[in-house]
Amino acid sequence: MSAKDRSKEGSMKAITANRLRDGEVVFLGEGGRWVESFAEAALFPRAEADDVLAPAKEKAEREQFAVDIYTFEVVEQDGVPVPATMRERIRTAGPTVRLDLGKQSLGKQAA
């Protein structure tokens, strides 16, 4: 997939953070609930993501739930949504050099 395809209009975004108490990577899921697996992350049209981000960030910070809360781009690959950048792919799966560690090791997550 080329970089151009990734920035195509119409791509989706997801919202992520690190959980405060343990640093675990979390995603905003349906209904404002935070989930650990990217497969359960809610996807938002590009144009709307920032509007969802602001209140979710405010709430998560107020409740001391998460830090470093931001949106990232998601593209479709073989019909499955995947993070557009290597950085976010690694966050959703785990280190590429230790497949026995991170979310990928739990079998929940297609890397």
Next chain:
Amino acid sequence: MNHIAPGARAGIYHYDEIDRQFVAERVEQFRKQVDRRLSGELTEEEFKPIRLMNGLYLQLHAYMLRIAVPYGVMSATQLRKLSAIGRKYDRGYGHFTTRQNLQYNWIKLEDTPAILHELAEVDMHALQTSGNCVRNVTTDPFVGAARDEVVDGRVYAEILRQWTTMHPEFTYLPRKFKIAISGAESDRAAVRIHDVGLLARRNDKGEPGFSFYVGGGLGRSPFVGKLVREWVAQEDFVAYLEAILRVYNQYGRRDNIYKARIKILVHELGLEKFTQEVEEEFARLRGPKYRLDPEIVDGIRQHFAPPPFEELPDHSEALERARASNPAFANWLAVNVAEHKAPGYAIATISLKPAGGIPGDATCDQMDLVADLAERYSFGELRVTHVQNLVLAHVKKDELYDLWKQLDAAGLGSANAGLIGDIIACPGLDYCALANARSIPLAQAISARFADPVRQRTIGELGIKISGCINACGHHHVGAIGILGVDKKGTEYYQITVGGDPTLTTAIGDILGPAVTETEAVDAIEAIVDVYLANRSDESERFIDTLARVGHAPFKERIYAAD
């Protein structure tokens, strides 16, 4: 004030009650700070600098905790504790870094006070591993054992630890401050890429003292440290350093993080003016208050008294028999074992760079084994090197073969110290939140490509160093071949530099050409090696010497010709 604790081993500094109490108080303080953060009394903005002052970073998958190994020397007991913590709170391994520290990658904030408490039980902590303070001082991993030693670097590193910890003047510097000390003729501590690098030297009268290099550093703007004073007497060592830090504190740029390191100050002020300022400050400081009291120095020196070496012949029959009978062992001896100052002893480097492995990573089982081996063969102490390996510094030649067999059985017997397989790599994008590209997979691919020990020895001394971003934690600027990960519109690319040198003849490498992909990078490294082998005048001409002689052209042609 200082004392040798019961059961103390030679070579390890033992904290006195003041140190212990201080560390214990800091742990309790941090426990409360974590509680206040979790309950919301502290915001993230307020808490972040506090956690950084305790070595705790937020990385991609979890928190990362950086544990100080003061001047890279620790006891078997301490290593066992690091292993126990890795098992209990992390994922069964740790990463030894170029700053002679250990990092855990999967730490929970809520566990951190308990971890720090457990560390304090063995006089360890995470202080001065982060933040704009004088960082953990590094030194020669062969300290106390090397044949070419002038002074014992541990003594001065320990003086600095005592002097800088909680020193209010040096806890809020314009930026982080890294000091390296080499007490020997040769520089095994990369002193000239540090903010201050000290090199032990004798003056005309034969008195030992230090040369001061200032303003070295890597990162975004790499600089080689400049010689500010040829020789400073040992008793003036603290005063001279204090003078440097004062000038830095006064003039250092606090307004711009990219210009805040002392290297920029030295560069902008000019060496002459900077030196003049330091000398003036030094003249003001010099006096009884800052002169190192010989009694205190002797007290510290006693902690590092040589271990009880046996009187042995330098030649070992057992060693020679093993060398003759086992080629793999003979190879390891030739590559990983260095001369010791005591007859009949040797210095053994334990490579944490198996072919295809992750540079600097050690499993907790490996740590336990090394702790056992350190106890059995090296007076219960070991060192971490700035190239991410471990060292057992005092091994009897008679016992080297036994040691190697056990190391080899645990995947720790790689014979590649200083060779092409001995790659430095930072955590890169697999772990690090600041990364642009991954470093580890490239290191793995290169070390696998050059796995053959015979080929490695044929190539000879050649350091490859890889960083995942311009912060240069992997020292790529001073790699004979350096590799910097860059991001080009979402794809990982690698920029290759050649001609870097971390030793006394320090040099920053030059960019060879446009950045290449990961696969191309491995082929490019191989091409560079082939060009070197084809061009070297003889086997004793090192890669960087050939490069200096023939220039970049033949290398460039080979790599970029196909385009």
